[in-house]
Amino acid sequence: MSDLIRRDPRVEWIARNRLHPLHAAMQTQQTSWMGPNGLMRKNTHAIAAGFMGPNGIKRIDRSGAQQGTAAGGRRSAAAEVQLPLHQVVDPAFYIAVVPDMVGGRLGAHDKDLLGLAHSLAGKDGAVLAIVFGEHKESAFDTAGVDRLLVIEGDAYKGYAPEQLVQGLRAVDNQFAPRHWLLPDSRAGGGELGRRLAAAMGERPATRVWQVKDEECIGRAGAGQQDLHRPLARLILASSECADPVSDTRHEALPVELSAPVARSLSRIEDLGSVAVDxxxxxxxxxxxxxxxxxxxxxxxxxxxxxxxxxxxxxxxxxxxxxxxxxxxxxxxxxxxxxxxxxxxxxxxxxxxxxxxxxxxxxxxxxxxxxxxxxxxxxxxxxxxxxxxxxxxxxxxxxxxxxxxxxxxxx
Amino acid sequence: MSTKVISLVSIGAHPSSGRTRRAEQDARAVELGLQLAGEHLQVVHAGDHREEALRAYLGMGLDHLDVLEQPAGADVLGVLGDYLRDAGAQLVLTGSQAETGEGSGMLPFLLAEQLGWPLIVGLAEVESIDNGTAQVLQALPRGQRRRLKVRLPLLATVDNAAPTPRQSAFGPARRGVLAAQDVAVVDDELLADAQLQPARPRPKRLKVIKAKSGADRMKAATAKASGGGGKVMKDVTAQEGADAIVKLLVEEGVLR
Missing domain, CATH: 3.40.50.1220 (TPP-binding domain)
Incomplete structure (x- = not known):
């Protein structure tokens, strides 16, 4: 139902026409008025007559607020709150995020990562999300994506990690992001991030669970120790590394690669998934x-x-x-x-x-x-x-x- | 099988006591190597040859274990790369990440980059090796498997989907030889500006409810888990219902 208050001309016409059989019912009963001596008078009978509530039960409202609402439509509950739009018109730098997109949608881990990217980007930077192939996600804007780069192509189908790294290197050349953020997950992000790190010659910070004041803390070894180090350019973050974006809406403007990605000669051939019991x-x-x-x-x-x-x-x-x-x-x-x-x-x-x-x-x-x-x-x-x-x-x-x-x- | 298989091993740490032991995933790499190459399996460690925990690998049925002498905190990438290139290995198996030190899991990726070899993550099973290619099963999350065909030489990491390592026997562990080799030492500059500290427990994430009014907060606190606005199909034939289910399953990609 829309929130617009609509006039009902027929009801208004009946209320004006004293000869109409329904005229009396349409009259808003005056329940209180100033008497000739300046005293407030009340018609308690009219108040006690009440009105029919939404559930068919007679209600008596002595505050008078409900009077005269019979003709007007009821207003529905307040509409959904529109979050403020976070706009980065001319980004000073990019924070690149490569979400896992398990099942074609942003997972909780991906959203945490985007939250971390948003905090790293601040006001001037833009969060650039890179998605390979088709996706089913429709909420990139509320997840905190300022720029969305979808890289499509047959070469990215199936298991083609070397081709994905080629794609990401092309992104690196064009956008030169200040930070690369990937999920340190078994669903692909951990592997892709490490491949990218090896290809770019960057030393990544792995299993990072907190980024604070230009320092990142990640688990080391078998989880018995923490490694505190200066903020690395390539960060592989574990889940719950930061809070997901919840206060702002983002543009999620589509961007494109200026040059086609070179086709890498694949040494790994994907023969498809195997039926598992x-x-x-x-x-x-x-x-x-x-x-x-x-x-x-x-x-x-x-x-x-x-x-x-x-x-x-x-x-x-x-x-x-x-x-x-x-x-x-x-x-x-x-x-x-x-x-x-x-x-x-x-x-x-x-x-x-x-x-x-x-x-x-x-x-x-x-x-x-x-x-x-x-x-x-x-x-x-x-x-x-x-x-x-x-x-x-x-x-x-x-x-x-x-x-x-x-x-x-x- | 005449393929030369090499397993790279490291020193592990017990998760609760922190005592040195054979690393869980590296032991799986050795197990897989033993299943493929039997006694021809070559096992390499870069570190201190006096470390007693290395004998646990020997106890799995190895005669000797090559140790490239390296002090703690050295960058072993270069010496391992040289060793593998000289050894003429066809298949190199490692664990996914070390249990001590940084444990970033980068070593196999950097080795593959340095040697120019293909790398497979999460090797579960080697089905066949012939004609310079290997057909392998890769472990995916959620217990799934993927079949891959890869050119040799190949570097592969194993994780917990690989076969469980056999027990280490005490006698062979004593008898085995830890053959130390002197190699060049390159310092790792990581710990110059980073420090290791005992792990802090991670803060538990609180469920923050951003509600404008008390009624909203009350609703959020007392609400049952609900998808909210699911599609309900009433008065449909079983046929139509089943079709709707299949359509959703295909959309989600779980029906194969």
Whole structure:
């Protein structure tokens, strides 16, 4: 609903027309007025008559604030607050950030890194984010990206670390960033940063967890010691190295490389990913989990569905207690805290302990009979229906997808 | 297999007591090397040959271990590079990062850059080596694997996805020879302007709620975890529901 207060000409016309049958109802009742002797008079009957509230309950408002609102539309809640725009028109220098973009989106680690970059850039510098290939992120502006460089090309597809380093070196030549920031993560940033450091001949500061007063502190060795050193040009920062940007909105202006990147002769050929037995992957680090709960009647079908989807199996506590699943598959506060990117809960209503266990999950799909359960409030996609029928249909849909004949989406 | 395999090892430190030991990931590199080359595996350490913890590697079934004599705090990059080039190695295995000192994990990257060899991170398994190329499995986060084909000579780091190292036996550890070699020493200038300190516990991140009004703060404090505005499909056939799920799974790239 829009916030505009709209006039209703018909209601106004009825209020003017004394002969209209609805005239009396449209009159705003005067509840208090100054009497002839200067005394304030009140019509208590009119006040006590009250009005119908939004839930159909009669309300009496003695403050008088509610009077006369029948004709006007109700104003909805205040609109979302627009954060102030942080603009860097002519950047004095750049802070280059290469986010991991796991799944095509900025992760928590990436956002921390952008927060660190924003603090290093200050007022004059611009944060330059470099993204390879396609992405699904739409919130670069609130994450603190002033300039966005998307490098596309077939050469960057798959595992091509040498080509990525070529791309970053081209960025280095064109923008000459004051600092390079990469996440020191296993998802690729740690490797890419070290390759870049070796190629540029820079000595990076690794596993940095604090940057303060031109000094950075990083873990050293096996985590028993801290290494305090002057701020390096290339920083590989661990997660929670700084607070993510939350107070400002940024431009995220697209920029481009002026010259095409030289194609590096790849000595590493990517033959694609290998099918891994999903049951062998530890629950805590599985990427895609399908959990079953009390709503599952046919457990054989459930196992068939997880095998078809190639998902790691999980379970709610009820399913484990009833003996349908082993204890080490339990998800939740008393089981495993999972970090899956996609979590599908079939027949799980979502006890708070279970919801705690999936707190770190990115996308949650719920299949449930009860449209009011907590899991559906948490889920990004919920299907209300019988789990057996949906699992059956899911197996067919996946087989269809695998055989290439993708059914047109309903 | 006639491929020459070399494993680079370092001295580790126990995570709680700090006592010297064989480094966890380097031991995995030795294990992988033993599985590939058997007794022909060559193991190299750059450091002090009197260090007792080195014998733990010998106890894994090695006759001898080459030690390039280096004082503490020296830059071992140059001597290791020269050694590997002269040894004619085809496959060099290292751990991902050292357990003592800076532990930046840069050594394999710098060695690869210096030698001009390809580098693979997180080697899990070597499937085959023939005709000057190796077909290997690389460990990815979340237990995934990727198959790569790489030209030899190759430098590879191993992490915790590599095979678990065998136990070190006491007898072979005593009998093995630590063969010291005298090489040039280059000082590392890092510690001139940086200092190592006992690790400080990292501050726990506080959940800061930026709310304008008391009602907002109350809402934030009492809110249940919720995605907020998820898509709910009611009164649909199982078919349509399954299609919607598959569509999301494909979008997220988890359905392969």
């Amino acid at each position: 999903p049951a062998a992957i530890a629950m805590a680090e599985a990427e895609f989990i399908v959990s079953g709960g009390n709503g599952i009647k046919d457990w054989d079908l459930y196992h068939k569905a997880t095998a078809a989807l190639g998902a790691t199996e999980g379970a709610s506590r009820v399913a484990v207690d009833d003996g349908h699943m082993p204890r080490n598959r339990q998800v939740g506060a008393t089981g495993t805290w999972v970090t899956a990117r996609v979590y599908m809960a079939v027949g799980i209503s979502g006890a708070i302990q279970h919801l705690q266990g999936i707190g770190a999950c990115d996308k949650v799909i719920a299949v449930n009979m009860d449209p009011g359960c907590d899991m559906i409030k948490r889920a990004d996609l919920s299907i209300i229906g019988d789990s057996t029928a949906i699992l059956q249909a899911l197996i067919e849909a996946v087989e269809n997808f695998r055989s290439g004949g993708q059914r047109d989406a309903a």
